[in-house]
Amino acid sequence: LDLELALRGALEEGQFVLHYQPKMDLNTGRVSGVEALLRWNRPGFGLVYPAEFVPVMEETGLVVRVGEWIIDEACRQVAEWNAQGVRDLRVAVNVSSRQFVEGDLEKVVRAAIERHGVEPGLLELELTESALMSNAEQTIEVLASLKLLGIRIAIDDFGTGYSSLAYLKRFPIDKLKIDIAFVRDIITNPDDAAIAQAIISMAHSLHMLVIAEGVESRAQMAYLRRHRCDEIQGFHFSRSLPPAELAQMVQENR
Ligand code: G
Ligand code: G
Ligand code: MN
Numbered sequence: 001l002d003l004e005l006a007l008r009g010a011l012e013e014g015q016f017v018l019h020y021q022p023k024m025d026l027n028t029g030r031v032s033g034v035e036a037l038l039r040w041n042r043p044g045f046g047l048v049y050p051a052e053f054v055p056v057m058e059e060t061g062l063v064v065r066v067g068e069w070i071i072d073e074a075c076r077q078v079a080e081w082n083a084q085g086v087r088d089l090r091v092a093v094n095v096s097s098r099q100f101v102e103g104d105l106e107k108v109v110r111a112a113i114e115r116h117g118v119e120p121g122l123l124e125l126e127l128t129e130s131a132l133m134s135n136a137e138q139t140i141e142v143l144a145s146l147k148l149l150g151i152r153i154a155i156d157d158f159g160t161g162y163s164s165l166a167y168l169k170r171f172p173i174d175k176l177k178i179d180i181a182f183v184r185d186i187i188t189n190p191d192d193a194a195i196a197q198a199i200i201s202m203a204h205s206l207h208m209l210v211i212a213e214g215v216e217s218r219a220q221m222a223y224l225r226r227h228r229c230d231e232i233q234g235f236h237f238s239r240s241l242p243p244a245e246l247a248q249m250v251q252e253n254r
């Protein structure tokens with residue numbers, strides 16, 4: 001309950017910040033974009049990570065309003081980087097199930113890209129399989145309205161949920177993100193390797209791109225490149241960074 005009260009205040013007090021983890025294009029070795037990751041600068045506690053408070057935000061519904069702030073803040077940041085000469089940096093934002101189902105995502109996204117003058121193609125939403133499958137017919141409408149805005153859609157943690165392949169075909173999805181569970185032992189576990197290869201193959205057949213998350217070693221990166229994965233994200237390339245460090249990292253990398 002204390003946590004819930006503190007979280008309610010956090011939004012008004014401006015205690016949330018976004019850090020950004022770079023993604024690498026495996027064809028070029030360059031930064032292809034970033035994922036926005038929420039942190040809570042809680043007075044007296046330091047920087048608090050989402051695992052400690054996102055579940056409570058989900059339970060209380062706070063995640064809808066905070067999620068709106070995240071989309072707006074990510075767009076503001078893209079516009080600021082652009083003005084600083086760090087151009088065309090695509091930013092991916094996590095959308096929780098509850099925000100996807102209860103929030104007016106199309107309206108929130110449209111308002112944010114218009115307010116900050118962001119090119120819609122620079123914004124990507126990461127949605128989970130559970131969010132997409134909770135009401136598949138409604139999902140088709142929501143995704144269609146988002147695609148009309150020109151933004152991109154990715155499925156996060158792919159392979160751990162319950163996606164129906166029939167719906168996967170009907171959803172306008174741009175990218176699948178292979179869950180870390182299949183990446184961790186991809187070099188040593190033939191089952192994980194087979195699943196990762198199957199996801200890559202299926203995605204490409206359906207004209208989607210593929211990114212692997214949680215890549216921590218050169219060997220994992222090389223394996224994924226050899227099997228035609230498009231992008232990677234993980235500590236091997238970079239951890240998540242505050243906005244100023246991120247801008248510097250991108251300028252050095254490009
Ligand atoms: O940030 P970290 O690196 O600790 O992320 C932990 C988990 O928290 C991830 O599964 C991620 O999806 C989730 N998370 C991080 N940032 C956000 C966010 O902005 N919104 C939502 N809904 N979840 C987030
Ligand atoms: O939304 P998602 O669950 O994909 O959020 C990314 C999460 O993965 C964050 O908690 C982030 O800190 C974490 N992460 C990013 N790179 C790595 C990595 O290389 N290894 C591990 N174990 N976790 C990572
Ligand atoms: Mn994510």
Ligand code: NA
Pocket residue numbers: 156157177179213
């Ligand atoms: Na993920």
